[in-house]
Amino acid sequence: MLNVGKIEEGFVLDHIKAGMSLTIYHQLGLDKLDCTVAMIKNAKSNKMGLKDILKVECDIDTLDMSILAFIDRNVTVNVIKDGVIVEKRDPELPKKIVNILKCHNPRCITSIEQGISHVFVLTDDNSTYRCKYCEEKYGKMNQMK
Amino acid sequence: MRHLMSPLDFSVEELEQLFQLAMKIESHPEQYAHRCDGKILATCFYEPSTRTRLSFESAMLRLGGKVLGFSDAGSSSASKGESVSDTIRVISSYADICAMRHPKEGAPMVAAEHSLIPVINAGDGGHQHPTQTLTDLLTIRSLRGALEGFTIGLCGDLKFGRTVHSLIRALCRYQGIRFVLISPEELRIPGYLRTQLENGGFPYEEVIKLEDVIGQLDILYMTRVQRERFFNEEDYVRLKDFYVLTEEKLRMAKEDMLVLHPLPRVNEIAVEVDQDERAKYFVQARYGVYVRMALILTLLGLAE
Numbered sequence: 001m002l003n004v005g006k007i008e009e010g011f012v013l014d015h016i017k018a019g020m021s022l023t024i025y026h027q028l029g030l031d032k033l034d035c036t037v038a039m040i041k042n043a044k045s046n047k048m049g050l051k052d053i054l055k056v057e058c059d060i061d062t063l064d065m066s067i068l069a070f071i072d073r074n075v076t077v078n079v080i081k082d083g084v085i086v087e088k089r090d091p092e093l094p095k096k097i098v099n100i101l102k103c104h105n106p107r108c109i110t111s112i113e114q115g116i117s118h119v120f121v122l123t124d125d126n127s128t129y130r131c132k133y134c135e136e137k138y139g140k141m142n143q144m145k
Numbered sequence: 146m147r148h149l150m151s152p153l154d155f156s157v158e159e160l161e162q163l164f165q166l167a168m169k170i171e172s173h174p175e176q177y178a179h180r181c182d183g184k185i186l187a188t189c190f191y192e193p194s195t196r197t198r199l200s201f202e203s204a205m206l207r208l209g210g211k212v213l214g215f216s217d218a219g220s221s222s223a224s225k226g227e228s229v230s231d232t233i234r235v236i237s238s239y240a241d242i243c244a245m246r247h248p249k250e251g252a253p254m255v256a257a258e259h260s261l262i263p264v265i266n267a268g269d270g271g272h273q274h275p276t277q278t279l280t281d282l283l284t285i286r287s288l289r290g291a292l293e294g295f296t297i298g299l300c301g302d303l304k305f306g307r308t309v310h311s312l313i314r315a316l317c318r319y320q321g322i323r324f325v326l327i328s329p330e331e332l333r334i335p336g337y338l339r340t341q342l343e344n345g346g347f348p349y350e351e352v353i354k355l356e357d358v359i360g361q362l363d364i365l366y367m368t369r370v371q372r373e374r375f376f377n378e379e380d381y382v383r384l385k386d387f388y389v390l391t392e393e394k395l396r397m398a399k400e401d402m403l404v405l406h407p408l409p410r411v412n413e414i415a416v417e418v419d420q421d422e423r424a425k426y427f428v429q430a431r432y433g434v435y436v437r438m439a440l441i442l443t444l445l446g447l448a449e
Contacts, residue, residue, distance in 0.1 A: 108251055132254070135250075
């Protein structure tokens with residue numbers, strides 16, 4: 001079995017749905033970091049069968065983590081200091097998602113307006129996202145950019 | 146600076162103030178005839194709409210202001226590929242307030258984000274048409290005396306009909322309203338509106354035949370099946386004459402029921418119905434001017 005060592009300072013994203021770690025890696029901008037990042041795919045999990053894990057050796061507060069819960073609500077965030085978990089964070093759904101999802105409604109102004117941001121807003125039911133401009137629901141028709 | 150994108154942008158209290166102002170304008174138009182002297186309304190209409198555009202222009206002219214604008218995308222810089230955000234930044238230097246209609250949903254909101262002057266959504270695709278909703282609310286309020294305690298039947302294209310969507314959302318903020326949604330299966334209200342009615346605990350029913358429910362209604366809101374909302378001509382032809390309101394059907398209705406329609410009407414209300422006292426759609430068009438006058442004054446900060 002493959003072993004990836006502990007990290008001293010940074011954070012661990014655990015219980016990522018198997019196969020989603022690369023999406024999270026890109027959406028959190030981990031590809032732009034200089035620090036050590038370990039991506040573990042298809043690790044065995046009693047709870048999930050298979051899961052992905054991301055270990056990142058950088059200060060969590062330097063990253064915008066707001067998109068995390070949107071990609072995978074079940075991810076657990078463990079903040080590590082001096083090799084031990086000092087905090088567990090429960091990611092919350094962001095109120096607004098900017099330029100990550102694309103509105104595919106052909107009748108939406110975002111389909112023709114140059115330079116416009118694609119903005120999806122969390123609605124009152126706290127689970128549905130709608131395009132800020134045309135109010136089209138995020139779903140099958142809209143995908144990540 | 147305030148804009149109007151959706152009828153929900155104004156609170157119920159703010160709407161009440163707007164309606165009271167509209168009623169004052171109706172009673173004493175001479176007191177408002179010069180309220181907008183020196184002001185200019187830009188009507189930026191990227192798709193044809195004679196009625197709404199003329200209603201806005203009439204409203205501004207009756208307030209003493211002037212109007213400029215374009216009435217289809219072909220005669221505007223949009224045909225050269227100019228973005229909405231660029232257009233409104235330029236228009237902001239030419240006018241004091243802008244009414245925008247655009248075939249793309251959300252276009253007026255993009256304009257509002259970049260504008261230095263108030264922007265009024267005069268209809269954006271199949272999305273919102275807030276000034277029609279304000280017109281509808283003012284008409285109901287004036288003719289019934291209050292915006293509560295009635296059964297309203299909405300008939301026709303409830304899927305693509307933006308006036309219907311806006312009106313339902315606006316009426317959901319008032320008390321004691323029951324909705325009867327009359328449409329063919331293919332043109333039922335979108336799921337999100339049904340969810341809103343269910344979550345809000347509003348009594349509603351969905352039916353196909355107008356005759357089955359017309360006797361229960363205090364207000365019948367007829368709509369046209371719009372060709373431009375269909376991608377498929379065959380579907381349009383099949384559904385366009387699904388409902389026709391005739392005198393015969395009106396005999397089953399209450400004596401004091403109001404028949405409303407956002408106009409233009411095509412076949413869905415027989416011409417003979419125009420003579421019926423319950424037909425209020427032309428009165429409704431008049432209220433449209435009063436409510437737009439009140440809106441222009443409010444957004445320009447000239448209401449007092």
